[in-house]
Amino acid sequence: MQKITGGEAVIESLIANGINTVFGLPGAQLDPLFVALHDRQDRIRVIHSRHEQGCAYMAYGYAEVSGDIGTLLVVPGPGMLNAGAAIVTGYACNTPMLCLVGQGRSPLVGKGFGVLHEIPNQFETARGLVKWAGKVEHASTIPAKMAQAINEIRDHRPRPVYLELPFDISKEATTVPDMVVASKVRVTPPIDDDDVAKAAKALADAKNPLIMVGGGGRMAGADILRLAEVLDAPVAMTQNALGTIDTRHPRAFTPLGAHKFWEKADVVLALGTRLFPTAVAWGRDKNLKIIKVDIDANELRRLAPPIDGIHGDIAEVVNALLPAVEKHVSSRADRSDDLAAVKAAVEKELEIVAPQRELLNVIREELGDDGVLVSDLTQLYFAAQDAYPVYKPRTYIHPSYQGTLGHAAATCIGAQVAAGDRPVIGLAGDGGFMFTVQELITAVQYNIPATFLVMNDGAFGNVKRILTEDYGDRAICADLKNPDFVKLAESFGMPGRRANSAAGLRTAIKESIAEPGPALIEYQAPTFPSPWPLHFRDKVRG
Numbered sequence: 144m145q146k147i148t149g150g151e152a153v154i155e156s157l158i159a160n161g162i163n164t165v166f167g168l169p170g171a172q173l174d175p176l177f178v179a180l181h182d183r184q185d186r187i188r189v190i191h192s193r194h195e196q197g198c199a200y201m202a203y204g205y206a207e208v209s210g211d212i213g214t215l216l217v218v219p220g221p222g223m224l225n226a227g228a229a230i231v232t233g234y235a236c237n238t239p240m241l242c243l244v245g246q247g248r249s250p251l252v253g254k255g256f257g258v259l260h261e262i263p264n265q266f267e268t269a270r271g272l273v274k275w276a277g278k279v280e281h282a283s284t285i286p287a288k289m290a291q292a293i294n295e296i297r298d299h300r301p302r303p304v305y306l307e308l309p310f311d312i313s314k315e316a317t318t319v320p321d322m323v324v325a326s327k328v329r330v331t332p333p334i335d336d337d338d339v340a341k342a343a344k345a346l347a348d349a350k351n352p353l354i355m356v357g358g359g360g361r362m363a364g365a366d367i368l369r370l371a372e373v374l375d376a377p378v379a380m381t382q383n384a385l386g387t388i389d390t391r392h393p394r395a396f397t398p399l400g401a402h403k404f405w406e407k408a409d410v411v412l413a414l415g416t417r418l419f420p421t422a423v424a425w426g427r428d429k430n431l432k433i434i435k436v437d438i439d440a441n442e443l444r445r446l447a448p449p450i451d452g453i454h455g456d457i458a459e460v461v462n463a464l465l466p467a468v469e470k471h472v473s474s475r476a477d478r479s480d481d482l483a484a485v486k487a488a489v490e491k492e493l494e495i496v497a498p499q500r501e502l503l504n505v506i507r508e509e510l511g512d513d514g515v516l517v518s519d520l521t522q523l524y525f526a527a528q529d530a531y532p533v534y535k536p537r538t539y540i541h542p543s544y545q546g547t548l549g550h551a552a553a554t555c556i557g558a559q560v561a562a563g564d565r566p567v568i569g570l571a572g573d574g575g576f577m578f579t580v581q582e583l584i585t586a587v588q589y590n591i592p593a594t595f596l597v598m599n600d601g602a603f604g605n606v607k608r609i610l611t612e613d614y615g616d617r618a619i620c621a622d623l624k625n626p627d628f629v630k631l632a633e634s635f636g637m638p639g640r641r642a643n644s645a646a647g648l649r650t651a652i653k654e655s656i657a658e659p660g661p662a663l664i665e666y667q668a669p670t671f672p673s674p675w676p677l678h679f680r681d682k683v684r685g
Contacts, residue, residue: 144320149282149313150175151182153243156289157214158186159322162241164205165189166198166557167216171259172245175313176216190560190589193581195222197553199229199242200579204557206238207540208515208567210362212296213557214241219307220260223269228547229554230272233303235545236383237358239296240303242273249280249309266307274302282315286323293325299332300359300439331438331456334463338453342412342434343467345451349410349432350476352376355401358383358543359415359437361536363458367414368394370461373468375475377404377482381416383543385533393482399492399529399677403485406683410434415457422446426684436460489529496674499526501645502666506596507532509652510566515540517558519551519571522604525674549578552595556586559593566656568594572668573625574603583635586661594655597628600668608673632663643667 147155153176157165168191169177180189192198195217206213213233217226223244233240246265247258255261262268270276275295279288292306346352352374356367364387371378371394378394379401380387388395396404398421405411405425411418413435422433423446435443436453443452453460493500503523506516516531517540518524524541533539540558542550555569576597586593607621629639638658640651648666655662 144318146316146318148175148179148316149279149285149308151179152282152285152319153289153308153313154179154183154187156286156322158183159286160289160293160325161327162212162214163187164560165214165216166192166201166205168192168195168198168218168222170218170222170245172218172247172308172310173216173313175310176243176308190585192553192585194579195225196228197579197582197585199226200232200550200553201557201560201582202240203229203233203236203238203550204517204540204554205561206233206240206557207236207554208537208558209561210239210537211561212239212241212293214243216243218245218260219247219265220262222260223265224262227272229550230303232542232545232547232550234273235543237301238303239301241292241296242269242303242305244269244305244307245313246307246309248311252309269305269307272303273305274300276305276307278307279309279312282312282317283319286320290323290325294330297326297328298330301329329456331459332440332454334453334455334460338451339460339463339467342451342453343464344471345410345432345434346374346412346464347468347471347473349374351404351407352410352412353401353404353408354378355381355411355413355416355418355421356384356387357381357414357416357418360384360457361387361415363414363461364388364536366458366461366465368392370465370468373465373472375478377478377485379404382528382541384416385531385539386536389534390532391534393479393486396485396489397529400485400489402680402683403488412436414461417442418446424682425680426682428685431684492677493530495672495676496526496530497672498669499523499671499674500530502648503527503531505645505649506568506570506652509649509656510568514538514566514568515558515562517541517551517555517567517569519569519575520546520548520605521570521572521575521598522600522668522671522674523570523598525605525678526671529677549575552576553579553582555593555595556582556591559591566592566594568596568652570596571598572604573597573599573601573628574623580631583632583637583661583663587636590660592658593661594652595632595661595663596652597663597665598668599625599628599665600670601625604668604671612673628663628665637661637663639663639665641665641667
């Protein structure tokens, strides 16, 4: 037992649970926590942003690259709401995030007196954005509450959690029990042996099995590849799963390749993927058997039947499937020619985005195998889903189905903190970049050596293309008046460079990565060819 403030208890709980980095923005309700952070700078680092959205995206980027918990600390009301876009991005991407949010004095919460930062039903609002939400009701419960929050992140499917910290409880000094350490082991469900046996028999009997991997399987690449080799099956990765298997591998395919296998597949093993819109847009029929594997039982019931399901952690299920499949599998026809033919067909189709691909290849080559690309919703992003080579998991970061425009500048700062000496590029269009442009100064202040790459075409390019092509050339609010991005970077205290060709971009990236601190590159972007034909694929079954 020890007598400390609630704020000190929160910070000591973070330290006890191995969390050594916090992204936050101070404010009145958080003063006791920031005082505690000040006194424990020897054990925990705090990086403060210039906007709550920024610190939340930094926590998201940190967690995506490291796989560890990304922790954010913001004030209540508008602070929490500002952080909301990043929190729901983490929810979409199954990102382990600990969202610590202040609150007014306990007796005044929910009374409508108009105290500082008060919003109606903050807790209920937050609970709708996260996996789990909790409140601290007395300082003595903080160690247990913090451990509970961390355990909730690690229980089955990882996603952001929320813990609300009233000001009076954070400020109060009271007797607090010793720190409680959360479980360091992820909690996974038991696997049904009968489900595994049925799936193994179906896969072994399949003539054209296809493995589809989503974000839930991205850290099980070695095991998935072993299973694919036993089945002589291609492995198609959704955008969330890119890097599960090195895209240079003969069995590795993006969604574009998956579409070509879908028509002839007789059994699809879907590992940690929603499989939507694939199963809906590409079609299903009586000759296609789908076996979904997911740690979230809800995902096994989300698509219309018939769907066979195995509830479990992807790596654990794949390891259970391997011996069972090997027991049933007989000699199989060699599919190497088929795999090579699809690779060639994909290469042919990617010619429609050749200008984007040329730039993406430059980025890939200059980052090296371990470098990280954080992508916003740019013209390059929509080509990257099939055209950007990803070699390792957690090296291609994007907002998944949340599609949060403007995240990249802040996210890549958190990603760089996690990546250490590995280079990180934050790719954004000129429109999205301005959403979190203020965080450039955070990178400068903390000397975080991220490279910000701004594709400047003077427009919200995707919006303009859709309004022009699909709505009779009625584009409005899509053209942009921009600052001089190079001068803007220099005003923040970082070097800026310009490029307007692949060769120029290569030089600019080399020089920027070599900088000891952050740098910005402005690329004068043309009107790129439309990437939409790569994504809107014809129905091939049913």
